[in-house]
Amino acid sequence: MSAAAVVAAFVRRDFLAERSYRLSFALGALATLANLAVFYFIGELFGDSLAPQLGTFGASYFAYVFTAMAFFGYIGTGAGSYAGRLRLEQTQGTLEATLSTPLGVPRLLAAMSAWNFLFATFELAVYALAGVLIFKLDLGAANWPAAALVFALAAACFAALGVLSSCFVVLFKRGNPLAWVLNNFEGLLGGVYFPVAVLPWWLASVSNLLPVTYAVRAFQLAVHKGAGLAEIKGDLLALAAFDLVLIPASVWLFGLAVRRARRAGTLGEY
């Protein structure tokens, strides 16, 4: 059984399930556009003059939020989808059946959120098209190779956080403190809706502990200022360090959580 065959099977399964909920699919796409429109009009209302902290990034408020939301939306998929998928499997009673097959933990993790990442890529394309065609966003200065590197490091880091978060789902079913932190504080402290320079020093120091801060800042600089690797070296190294620690730790801890659930007999519970 090749890993690719397993991933393909999960993607097909999730695509067929999603396709069976047609209205939800259409409403999701509309909600994305409505969200963007809100920030566009906020940007139109206040212009650039009220946001001197944006000067570092060489972007208007709308361009800043647009980029951060598109980027965070994608990497946030990693953070949220593992726990969400696992919880869904628990409640529909299929988790135990899936884990009673010879499928190992690394393959399960590789396949479980593959559909979510594919769908997030589609959403990212919608964002990009809407940004350029509808909101007339200028991305001419972007350094795409540098942005792609930030993207890859950040996506891996957030997928690892997502796997860590799903350990709580395996063990406690409901009540996920890591997801709570990710959902409530990453946007606030990570510079998604405004640069972290706006934050008071004590909150800014907390934001320095979060990978999203480095990811959003580096991505903004690469996209709007065309920053190269030398200029965002610090952020890239920080992201790489998070990856080095979080990826192996998350896979190992997820395996332990599943094993504990097998011992306690709670794999099929929800």
Add this chain to the structure above:
Amino acid sequence: MRLEVKGLVKVFPAPLFSGGTDLRALDGADLDADTGVTGVGGANGSGKTTLFKTLAGILEADGGTILAGGAVSGAGRLRQLAAYCPANPRSFYFRLTAAENLRFFGALAGLPPAEAAARAAKLADRVGLATADLERRFDRLSEGNMQKVSLIRAFSRRAPLLLLDEPFRGLDGIACRGLLELIAETGLTATVLVTSHSRELLGAAAKQTLRIEKGRMPPGGTQ
């Protein structure tokens, strides 16, 4: 494949701060089965499902040993060797057709899509599941047909150890006959363990039936 189980223990701990006590579901169960069909009988709550889930590698044992084909086998190896048909047939994706479900679970067991489809079609015929029902969304199937899909998932793996927990539940007479034939055929090459609350069906499926009581199976004990 010879399956030897010695002193198998499985304890379900009480939830933290619940005030409850641990449940000793298997309390030193012994079992010896070879290629062929062996029945396992016992009252509700006697430990049949826990025994099967432990032998399938879904649960990890807390004590005792399981030897499959002469080798000590942990949960990981058992998941490679065993196919398990649960007593509850609802462990499928309800928004997908039966055929798509079988294709998915087949892939997890290493079956290419075409092979999974071919095996599903063949087995559907044996247990009396119409082709139209294979293509029907799972949540639109009757309980009996859900059970047939669950049986097809287990049989299609062609595993050396087949664990059928209440396989006759919800099946009509024709399907029961088809299943009995299928169990007998599979027992020629695999070790098949079957539970049922129907003595008649259990007797028809297996020449030897072991009894489990309060998580214990006396060595060589028959019903």
